[in-house]
Structures are given as structure tokens and as C-alpha cells.
Amino acid sequence: MVFSSVLFLFRFLPIFMICYFLVPRNMKNLVLFLGSLVFYAWGEPVYIFLMLFSTISDFVWGRLIEDYRGKDCSRIFLLCSVVINLFILGFFKYADFLLQTVNTVFGTSIPLLGLPLPIGISFYTFQTMSYVIDVYRGDAKAQRNILQFGVYVTMFPQLIAGPILKYHQIEKYLQERRSDLDAISYGAKRFVTGLAKKVLLANNLGLLWTQISSLKNDQMSVLMAWIGIVAYAFQIYFDFSGYSDMAIGLGAILGFHFPENFNYPYIATSVTDFWHRWHISLSTWFKEYVYIPLGGNRKGLARQILNILIVWTLTGIWHGAGWNFLFWGLWFALFLILEKLFLGELLKNAPVVFGRVYTLTVVLISWVFFALEKPGEIPAYLQAMFGLNGVGLMNTQAMFLGNEYLVLLIIALVACLPVGSLLVHRLKSSKTGPAMALYRVGEKVIPAALLILSVAYIVDASYNPFLYFRF
Known part of the structure; x- marks a missing residue:
């Protein structure tokens, strides 16, 4: 679903905005999270589980890093997060290219995987990685609310093509925000x-x-x-x-x-x-x-x-x-x-x-x-x-x-x-x-x-x- 489409402008966006502004303030994150999942699933119904896995995985790693701050295992948790994120990104984005290069160089005929690239994976992967790294550095506190973290990762306005958000840039808005007329x-x-x-x-x-x-x-x-x-x-x-x-x-x-x-x-x-x-x-x-x-x-x-x-x-x-x-x-x-x-x-x-x-x-x-x-x-x-x-x-x-x-x-x-x-x-x-x-x-x-x-x-x-x- 692209922003410049009849579907988004005259169906999804009006329905979402009505729901978002009608619900109480403490439910706005839930509406934004569910709306973002619908937005993403419209074009990528299978890969929504991949995005949710990345969300849950880095939420857990962030919690573990903060809970064991100062201990050697916190560095292991950081390494696990980075490796998992880079593996997912590398597998879906570069696996076929590498196989094709091997076939060209060595004359082999290894079949390609033919996996479509998950939309926005480069953007939301960098966001979740930056969050975990910031928690490890002490530049951000680990998020304790899985819904707020889910909104940070899946938020539909910038999910597909950025801008890439660092967690500390919007942390306060995840907890409390107001929409005035201006x-x-x-x-x-x-x-x-x-x-x-x-x-x-x-x-x-x-x-x-x-x-x-x-x-x-x-x-x-x-x-x-x-x-x-x-x-x-x-x-x-x-x-x-x-x-x-x-x-x-x-x-x-x-x-x-x-x-x-x-x-x-x-x-x-x-x-x-x-x-x-x-x-x-x-x-x-x-x-x-x-x-x-x-x-x-x-x-x-x-x-x-x-x-x-x-x-x-x-x-x-x-x-x-x-x-x-x-x-x-x-x-x-x-x-x-x-x-x-x-x-x-x-x-x-x-x-x-x-x-x-x-x-x-x-x-x-x-x-x-x-x-x-x-x-x-x-x-x-x-x-x-x-x-x-x-x-x-x-x-x-x-x-x-x-x-x-x-x-x-x-x-x-x-x-x-x-x-x-x-x-x-x-x-x-x-x-x-x-x-x-x-x-x-x-x-x-x-x-x-x-x-x-x-x-x-x-x-x-x-x-x-x-x-x-x-x-």
C-alpha cells in the first residue's frame, strides 16, 4: 500500500484517523500498532511475521542488556542481536545475488531461492539495531512496554522508506503525545x-x-x-x-x-x-x-x-x-x-x-x-x-x-x-x-x-x- 494510491488516501487513511482520534489517549498506541500491521500486511502478509520477530527479538535483547549491564554477558546479548539482524537482512536481501555470483564465477547451477525482498526490511532492521546498540552504550533505557516498542518499529508513516528513527528521538512521544490543531x-x-x-x-x-x-x-x-x-x-x-x-x-x-x-x-x-x-x-x-x-x-x-x-x-x-x-x-x-x-x-x-x-x-x-x-x-x-x-x-x-x-x-x-x-x-x-x-x-x-x-x-x-x- 503506497501513500500515493486511492486505497491509502480514501480508504485506509480516513478509517485509521477516525479510529485513532476517537479512542482514549491510552489506546492510541494500540490503534497505531494494529493499523500499522494492517498497512504492512496489505502488501506483505507473510513477511509481517518476520517484522514481528525482529520486534520481539530486539525488545528481549534490549531488556537483557539492561538487566545485565556491566557484566560480560551483556556484550554477548548485543552480539546476538546484531548477528540475528544482519543474518535476516543478508539472507533476504543478498542470498540470491551471492548464489548467482557463485554460479557465474564457478560455472555451477545452484538453484536460486527466489525470495521476494520484504518491503522496508533495510529501514526497520537499522532502527531495531540502533535501539539495541544505544541501550548497550547507555544512550537509551530499555523499553519495558512491548506495545510502545512495537509502535516504534512498525509505525506505518515511516515504516517503508524512513526516515530511519533512532529510539531516543521519539521515546517521549511513545509515552505521551498530543495532537493540536496547529x-x-x-x-x-x-x-x-x-x-x-x-x-x-x-x-x-x-x-x-x-x-x-x-x-x-x-x-x-x-x-x-x-x-x-x-x-x-x-x-x-x-x-x-x-x-x-x-x-x-x-x-x-x-x-x-x-x-x-x-x-x-x-x-x-x-x-x-x-x-x-x-x-x-x-x-x-x-x-x-x-x-x-x-x-x-x-x-x-x-x-x-x-x-x-x-x-x-x-x-x-x-x-x-x-x-x-x-x-x-x-x-x-x-x-x-x-x-x-x-x-x-x-x-x-x-x-x-x-x-x-x-x-x-x-x-x-x-x-x-x-x-x-x-x-x-x-x-x-x-x-x-x-x-x-x-x-x-x-x-x-x-x-x-x-x-x-x-x-x-x-x-x-x-x-x-x-x-x-x-x-x-x-x-x-x-x-x-x-x-x-x-x-x-x-x-x-x-x-x-x-x-x-x-x-x-x-x-x-x-x-x-x-x-x-x-x-
Whole structure:
């Protein structure tokens, strides 16, 4: 069940909200937990037991670690939790990839398991792991209420694609929370904004990318290739940030405060800056639970470089079982290391525009690794981007698609810049009558218009994927 569907918007969500706001406060966690199970079971009826097993398992390990704190067995309990979580994630996500690799390398014919990937397993596994690690470190107290812990793991607004929540970020909301009109109003507007990003921008940009990426190499000019990868860059941003907006909005309606997951990443002035702005909850997770425990930058430059390589190898394969994801992670590792060695200082002293062009170029090339998975597709597409396939700078098809999607690409460009938020802030803080009137009208009319347009598109369209569901 995806947020941008008729089923969710007009059946599940209204029924759930009515139940949630009608029950007494002490029953809201139960309604949220049961509603989240229904939400997940709608698409994954079998794998709901896997998620419940992870929930119960880490609840127990957390209790044991706290009850035996200071004793050697607490470390054993932590190790058991980590091993179980990584085994489950590894088995369902990478078993077939490893078997296929063995068959290719050794010429064997071991049958593949053919197991579908449980939706959201990468996200909720990282959440439960962070909880147990925090309890072991003493950064969080073990949860004694299995229902509250179950809500933390299974909460449907962010269950499928994050943001990845650390337990201490929402602990107080699990115990006591309130939903006032201001929070509900903010949450509804935030949800509608995310919905519009997803269905009005991401879906249509995805159609453009699909058209271009399906072309043969001898049909793709330089302009065509760059239009395609720019379209994909916009698609994945509006798809994922739109989902995060919807998750944050739903959380606010229910009385939670979720952390931001994106901060205008395409205005970044370095690759390091980009990863402070893109999928913030994931990069923070790897920093806190892998990079720093490995030593971070505290054990010399050589060790820091090794730690970056380890973290970005893991970040790459976290996104999927494929060589392209490994190359994608190593691509970013290369530039992060270069920035640590010397490039970072050069960028600080260079004009801002240089840093932004460099970063966008690195990121756009990275999306080629990320988007294309079949052997041979990546080098062929890179050849087209740099004019090495013999087609030339442009062709009639590139001009046609460029003209057809020009307005959409311009809207996408403006929407991924902080122009709108700056304008809203100025209007809101202005003391002049016209500006205040414009702000008051806009905050009511724009969300309503976006909702109407989004619903109309959802009812009419059939192309509605969420890219991060497969991770």
C-alpha cells in the first residue's frame, strides 16, 4: 500500500484517523500498532511475521542488556542481536545475488531461492539495531512496554522508506503525545506537499527517464543522455523526499516529531556537503554506528581513509544486491577521500559556483550507476553522456523530448531549490498588508490546489512506483 494510491488516501487513511482520534489517549498506541500491521500486511502478509520477530527479538535483547549491564554477558546479548539482524537482512536481501555470483564465477547451477525482498526490511532492521546498540552504550533505557516498542518499529508513516528513527528521538512521544490543531494543520500541508512532489513531479519525470533509458546506444546523443540522467536525478529526489515529507506530515498529525531527511541536496558545494543534505537519517546512522566506532578520524589519515571505504562499501550494498550499488558506493568514497586529502580545501577557496558544478557532475554520474543494473548498460550510458558513442551532440529526438518536457524540467529545477521556502519566509515575516494577505491566501489555496491536482493524477494515472521501496 503506497501513500500515493486511492486505497491509502480514501480508504485506509480516513478509517485509521477516525479510529485513532476517537479512542482514549491510552489506546492510541494500540490503534497505531494494529493499523500499522494492517498497512504492512496489505502488501506483505507473510513477511509481517518476520517484522514481528525482529520486534520481539530486539525488545528481549534490549531488556537483557539492561538487566545485565556491566557484566560480560551483556556484550554477548548485543552480539546476538546484531548477528540475528544482519543474518535476516543478508539472507533476504543478498542470498540470491551471492548464489548467482557463485554460479557465474564457478560455472555451477545452484538453484536460486527466489525470495521476494520484504518491503522496508533495510529501514526497520537499522532502527531495531540502533535501539539495541544505544541501550548497550547507555544512550537509551530499555523499553519495558512491548506495545510502545512495537509502535516504534512498525509505525506505518515511516515504516517503508524512513526516515530511519533512532529510539531516543521519539521515546517521549511513545509515552505521551498530543495532537493540536496547529500540528494537524502543519502535518496535512506537509503531507500534501510530499504527495504533489511524488505524483506531479517524480512520476512524470520518471516517464521521461524511462523513455530515454530504453533507447539503444546508437540512438542516444549527448543531449539526450544528459536530459535523461537529469530527469532521473529529479525523479529520485522528488520521489524519496516526497515520501519523507508525507511521513513527517503524518507523524505530525499523530503527535510525533520526525527528523528531516533532506535539505536541498542539489545546492551542495561538495560531495561531503551533499551527504549532509541527502538521506540524512541514513548517513547519520552509518556515521554513528559504523564510522565513529571504527575510529572515525581519530586514528590518523590512513585509518580514516580505510573507514570511509568501509562505510561507503556498506552504504552501497545497503541499497541493493548488485554490483552497480557497490560501484555507486565506491564512487562516492573516492570523492569523499579526495576531499579529505586536498580537494576539500580547494573547494573552500574556490568560487561557490565551481563547487556546485563539480558536485552536481559527480552526483549525476553516480545516478547512472544507481539507476542501471544490467551488465553493459552503465558504460554504454556514460559513453553517450560524453559523446563517445558516435551519435553526436544532439539529434531530433533529443530536441523533441527537450521541448516536450522543458516546462516540467524548469518546474522541477525551481522546486528543488530553496526559492519557495525563502519566498514564504519573507512573506510570512513581512509587516506589509499585501504581503501578509498574499501569504494567508497562499497557505490555504496552494495546498488545496496541489491536493486536487494530485488526486486527479492518481485517479487517472497507472505509473506510480516508489523507488526506495525496493531497498
